Amino acid sequence: MSAQPISLTRLENGITVITVDNQAADLIAARCFFRAGGRWEAPHQVGISHLLAMVMTKGTQSLSSAVIADRVESVGANLGTDATADYFTLGLKTVTGDFPEILRLAGEILRSPSFPAAEVQLEQQLTLQNIRAQSERPFSVAFQQLRQAMYGDHPYGFSILGTPETLSRLTAADLHRYHRTYFRPDNLVISLSGRIESETAIAQITAVFGDWAIPDAPLPIAPPLPPLPPPSTHTIDQATQQAIVMVGYPAPAVHNLPDYIALKVINTYLGSGLSSRLFVELREKRGLAYDVSAFYPTRFSASQFVAYIGTAPENAQVGFEGLVAEIERLCQVSLTETELQASKNKLLGQYALGKQTNADLAQLFGWYTIIDLGIEFDQKFQAAVNQITPDQIQAAAQRYFQTPYITIVGPEPAREPLAL
Known part of the structure; x- marks a missing residue:
């Protein structure tokens, strides 16, 4: 499949579009990547990327969590978000005919999430339970200590889940600020693979994201990795x-x-x-x-x-x-x-x-x-x-x-x- 035609285009508002034209099945998968995630987190907000990923699909300015879930499930599509140390991503998969509709939904989720306070609190509690569970697993405990020893307070030194202390302090307002800072068209790569030609993909992406303007503020630069401390x-x-x-x-x-x-x-x-x-x-x-x-x-x-x-x-x-x-x-x-x-x-x-x-x-x-x-x-x-x-x-x-x-x-x- 890697031999399929691949194209790369940069839209006027800075979005990079990658298309792999694979006609083998009547399906399209897409990934929307942002330069956000653990590497950009401030020490007092470790875990904010993961929390944002967990809450982003729980509501927009015009859609509730239930409506979003119904729109995805009613056409048998998949849609979800994730955060890692080096990027944030929204992924989706659907049959070709439903792709424009699911892409519009993804665009609304990415551009205008509402971060309902009740959903934020629920996901905080679930993540805290996950952190506590990891603290009982010897492998997770060892790896967390090793990361801390090597990377200190740099984001690479922490689990993407954050810590109980930082996670408990995060609010919906913090998520909105983080979203406004990093979720912008000149920080977005959209990668598609499936039964779709490059010209069609660009037209459909432009219809959803083409009016998304680049903010005046410059993109923040992720902190550099400091010199590693001596082995311990x-x-x-x-x-x-x-x-x-x-x-x-x-x-x-x-x-x-x-x-x-x-x-x-x-x-x-x-x-x-x-x-x-x-x-x-x-x-x-x-x-x-x-x-x-x-x-x-x-x-x-x-x-x-x-x-x-x-x-x-x-x-x-x-x-x-x-x-x-x-x-x-x-x-x-x-x-x-x-x-x-x-x-x-x-x-x-x-x-x-x-x-x-x-x-x-x-x-x-x-x-x-x-x-x-x-x-x-x-x-x-x-x-x-x-x-x-x-x-x-x-x-x-x-x-x-x-x-x-x-x-x-x-x-x-x-x-x-x-x-x-």
Whole structure:
């Protein structure tokens, strides 16, 4: 499906429109991306993007929550909103014939949400329950502590849900101010995929959004990522059956393409699936892990390479040693051509599987555009993966896998000081 014709147009009021013309099914999926989300949140308003996403579809200046839901469900469409660290998005999917109607509804939701006070309070309570639930999950606790240790008060250091303190203080007035600041045409990318030609898409989008004027105020700039503090170790007491040992290494942003690709391949080799190095060595061969894996989030600003092991509390030290040894082993031992090719094949296979539907394609190309990579990154990524060498993999490992940040969550004796 990625070979389907793709077009990109910029409207007079600054809206970027991406169209993937896919005639295979009588469906259209769209994603409306804004440069908003966690990265733009003030420290005292962490969680506002998520709260806004949860409340945005609950009413507009002329439509109630029930009317919005009825209009979507009556034609069998899907419509929802979401916020992440690097963007805010409204997504929709419908049959081609109903697309103009659902697009008009999406336009009203995006341009004139009402944020009813009762809905705001309800979503605050639901989110607080979610935060409390996460505080009881060892993995979530460990990851939150690791983010805080690495990013401090920068938005990347917090869950997109926010904190109980910041979330409780947010009001409908705060949501309206945030909406007025970031929801504007020159901050919007609309990405579509389905049975629609570019000219038709532009005409329909112009009919809904063409009269949306650019405000006089300049767009705020997201705060830069400050220098990371020195690596540290944190232990958290939690009465659980297993301990979570998590390590994090500073890692490059997506715009550092050579190193980004190298660490994506490394992540696939170490932590992707039942054949990954960490799973085979620490779980299958040594029986140390209930769960073991690694992940490397794609970020606009500097990211983190994270690996973790869930193990019996008395095995926390040996599990930690094994985890770090497998990661830092790549600094001294090059991947063989066979290992590298297998990791490339797995990574590219997973990437291809992530582009199977219209919703996948609308998400992918809109995401690439909103984080300033461009639609051509689709081909750049695949070419770069195919071209990377064992020497480049090892050089990236040596650059980034130095002293880790460490978090341990669990009961004694898991929280005894760890040492390599």
